Amino acid sequence: MAVKGKIRKISGPVVTAENVSGLEMHELVMVGQDELIGEVVRVEGDAATIQVYEDTVGLRPGEKVEGSGMPLAVELGPGLLMGIFDGVQRPLEVIQSLTGDFIKRGIKTPALPRDKDWHFVPLLKKGDVVSGGEIMGTVQETSIFQHRCLVPPNIKGKVEFIAKEGDYKIEETVCRVSTGKGTVELKLYHRWPVREPRPYVERLEPSEPLITGQRIIDTFFPVAKGGAVAIPGGFGTGKTITSHQLAAWSDAEVIVYIGCGERGNEMTEVLLTFPEWKDPKSGRPLMERTVLIANTSNMPVSAREASVYTGITIAEYFRDMGYNVAIMADSTSRWAEALREISGRLEEMPAEEGYPSYLSSRLGEFYERAGRVKTLNGSVGSVTLIGAVSPPGGDFSEPVTVHTKRFVRCFWALDSSLASMRHYPAINWLTSYSEYTDYVESWWNKLTSNKWRFQTLKAMEILKREDELKEVIRLVGSEALPEHEKLVLETARLLREGFLQQNAYDPIDTYSSPEKQFKLLSVILSFHEMASNAISKGVPASRIVSMPMLADLAKLRMSVENERINEMDKFQEILSTEIKRIMEAKS
Numbered sequence: 001m002a003v004k005g006k007i008r009k010i011s012g013p014v015v016t017a018e019n020v021s022g023l024e025m026h027e028l029v030m031v032g033q034d035e036l037i038g039e040v041v042r043v044e045g046d047a048a049t050i051q052v053y054e055d056t057v058g059l060r061p062g063e064k065v066e067g068s069g070m071p072l073a074v075e076l077g078p079g080l081l082m083g084i085f086d087g088v089q090r091p092l093e094v095i096q097s098l099t100g101d102f103i104k105r106g107i108k109t110p111a112l113p114r115d116k117d118w119h120f121v122p123l124l125k126k127g128d129v130v131s132g133g134e135i136m137g138t139v140q141e142t143s144i145f146q147h148r149c150l151v152p153p154n155i156k157g158k159v160e161f162i163a164k165e166g167d168y169k170i171e172e173t174v175c176r177v178s179t180g181k182g183t184v185e186l187k188l189y190h191r192w193p194v195r196e197p198r199p200y201v202e203r204l205e206p207s208e209p210l211i212t213g214q215r216i217i218d219t220f221f222p223v224a225k226g227g228a229v230a231i232p233g234g235f236g237t238g239k240t241i242t243s244h245q246l247a248a249w250s251d252a253e254v255i256v257y258i259g260c261g262e263r264g265n266e267m268t269e270v271l272l273t274f275p276e277w278k279d280p281k282s283g284r285p286l287m288e289r290t291v292l293i294a295n296t297s298n299m300p301v302s303a304r305e306a307s308v309y310t311g312i313t314i315a316e317y318f319r320d321m322g323y324n325v326a327i328m329a330d331s332t333s334r335w336a337e338a339l340r341e342i343s344g345r346l347e348e349m350p351a352e353e354g355y356p357s358y359l360s361s362r363l364g365e366f367y368e369r370a371g372r373v374k375t376l377n378g379s380v381g382s383v384t385l386i387g388a389v390s391p392p393g394g395d396f397s398e399p400v401t402v403h404t405k406r407f408v409r410c411f412w413a414l415d416s417s418l419a420s421m422r423h424y425p426a427i428n429w430l431t432s433y434s435e436y437t438d439y440v441e442s443w444w445n446k447l448t449s450n451k452w453r454f455q456t457l458k459a460m461e462i463l464k465r466e467d468e469l470k471e472v473i474r475l476v477g478s479e480a481l482p483e484h485e486k487l488v489l490e491t492a493r494l495l496r497e498g499f500l501q502q503n504a505y506d507p508i509d510t511y512s513s514p515e516k517q518f519k520l521l522s523v524i525l526s527f528h529e530m531a532s533n534a535i536s537k538g539v540p541a542s543r544i545v546s547m548p549m550l551a552d553l554a555k556l557r558m559s560v561e562n563e564r565i566n567e568m569d570k571f572q573e574i575l576s577t578e579i580k581r582i583m584e585a586k587s
């Protein structure tokens with residue numbers, strides 16, 4: 001029997017209930033006459049504290065509180081893709097069409113559509129012995145995505161019945177398993193508690209890069225499939241654009257995008273623009289392989305707090321099918337603020353800057369759910385987690401950035417001075433880092449006849465040298481520099497303008513294939529080598545730096561398409577001839 005009690009006190013999204021002994025921590029509850037949904041966050045004797053995921057205005061003490069006997073969970077099955085949900089997986093479009101613009105309270109709309117037919121193709125046979133995570137059959141969920149319908153993780157037994165190929169609604173039984181203790185009916189979907197990581201067989205090394213097509217990321221600060229990354233940056237430095245670029249271009253099969261709007265209209269923008277985007281590989285709408293979770297500013301903070309768990313659970317589910325999933329949370333600072341607000345309502349002792357003392361462990365629990373794993377059905381899947389962080393004033397020493405840093409292994413530091421110079425992406429190459437480089441090196445080496453690591457190190461050395469020279473230039477001016485150092489400045493400029501900068505809005509530049517990234521860097525570095533040789537032979541650096549071709553070199557990123565990178569070989573040849581000509585003219 002479900003526990004039934006009464007509301008004692010209401011404080012914003014937090015409600016205290018009495019006479020509810022038996023309610024469990026994290027249990028889903030219905031609060032008040034309207035049956036608002038909430039989750040138990042504290043149990044004390046026969047009282048419980050509940051965070052409510054809907055607007056609590058109008059709720060009164062004395063109204064009922066009813067337990068559900070179940071934890072807060074999400075529905076996992078066909079119908080997730082193309083979906084736009086709130087933080088507790090209520091479908092936004094459906095709710096909006098039922099209630100008009102504002103989400104009315106207490107509306108019970110199931111997360112996944114109940115009336116839709118899915119064409120199921122069974123993979124199991126009667127008599128098969130199955131266990132959790134195995135694939136019962138498939139459903140072509142969208143034109144570009146095959147859904148692998150999974151036996152829920154905790155089920156094991158013998159198949160008594162498996163549905164024939166055909167159209168089924170989500171609540172129809174497609175498989176019946178006798179477990180020894182009874183029989184369970186399996187549907188095209190199952191539920192899973194959001195705060196509990198889904199099980200897998202083992203963690204694997206993150207040895208494959210997530211190719212994003214963004215040069216500074218893939219070449220200098222790569223993230224591996226299954227990795228965890230932070231994108232910290234002040235207002236307007238490019239967190240959202242970078243997250244969008246990754247959603248559109250990274251080579252993950254499924255995208256889960258959690259938007260926690262910074263500005264009032266930012267989420268509306270995401271909701272309007274995302275459905276228009278095309279998947280670059282298929283030309284189909286990107287939404288056909290995307291799940292959107294939106295927190296708008298008029299939604300309760302508690303739903304925002306829950307949204308990251310909802311998102312990561314959905315991501316793990318697609319991982320368990322054997323897919324690579326990328327999940328973006330923009331911005332996790334908004335989530336941390338929700339945590340802070342709820343903690344305040346719970347009258348907990350605040351720690352740094354008012355955040356609760358468990359901020360760090362909550363961030364840890366979230367980022368630790370990233371990973372590349374062997375799934376329960378033996379396939380390999382991954383969840384790559386990309387969290388934007390928006391520190392107030394761009395100050396990376398504030399608690400959310402500092403604690404996030406402990407749990408991510410890759411850090412793309414956005415820099416407001418680069419952004420103000422319109423150097424985009426404004427990822428600072430001196431303060432960013434990636435600990436995945438060693439893991440993905442052999443992947444890149446295979447593609448580049450073992451030249452990748454050497455080349456990236458060489459380029460980074462030039463960029464670091466430029467930074468050191470800045471101080472010297474400030475003191476004595478660049479004219480006083482030795483000729484070789486003048487060349488370093490020029491090559492560094494070419495690296496910055498011709499490689500690191502990448503315009504998200506330019507049709508060619510927006511995505512660079514790994515091959516193009518490597519070749520582009522090769523051309524710039526081979527210029528450096530040839531020029532350096534010429535300077536050693538007495539050619540003045542000014543003769544090199546004033547070569548008109550260098551302007552074209554800085555624009556190769558926009559003029560050469562991914563499919564035509566051989567044009568860069570020709571360019572390099574002409575450049576080499578030109579430098580030889582200068583050398584000969586000198587002697």
Ligand SMILES: Nc1ncnc2c1ncn2[C@@H]1O[C@H](COP(=O)(O)OP(=O)(O)O)[C@@H](O)[C@H]1O
Nearest residue numbers: 235236237238239240241424425502503504505
């Ligand atoms: N890679 C990029 N290419 C072109 N413009 C960019 C790029 N990154 C950022 N910008 C510019 O910076 C602006 C702010 O970026 P945005 O992602 O909204 O910042 P944030 O989310 O950090 O507040 C964008 O509107 C865009 O004009």
Ligand SMILES: [Mg+2]
Nearest residue numbers: 239240241262
């Ligand atoms: Mg933003």
